[in-house]
């Protein structure tokens with residue numbers, strides 16, 4: 001089965017964007033880390049980044065169809081700022097019935113108050129926050145441990 005690693009708005013700027021918050025690792029490096037982590041665990045990893053809410057929603061719907069036909073295990077999602085605004089992403093996760101691990105590179109709870117609330121969290125199967133880009137690997141491991149029936 002495949003694991004989808006889905007990154008939302010502004011995460012294409014990883015490595016150059018606010019390095020004090022997000023570090024110097026680029027999105028390409030993150031995607032490679034994820035592919036390697038998946039391979040170690042016996043899963044193929046597909047990566048997608050979009051700055052557009054609807055593209056993220058479509059990808060979650062498609063992953064949901066994959067979960068039903070057994071081709072997809074679940075999604076690791078960093079929804080970026082849509083985390084704090086998007087009821088539509090919340091509804092997409094619920095509607096698609098897809099296991100989602102929410103991940104944030106920074107510890108959002110140690111930052112501005114507007115980052116403390118997540119519309120993703122109540123629909124997520126698990127949450128990884130504040131471990132830097134290693135969080136993506138932890139999220140993949142968590143997804144496999146929680147949902148892979150071996």
Ligand code: DQA
Pocket residue numbers: 009010011078079080081082083103104105106107108115
């Ligand atoms: C983020 C945290 C969000 O608040 C922010 O809007 C991002 C990145 C993180 O990975 O720490 O774009 O999701």
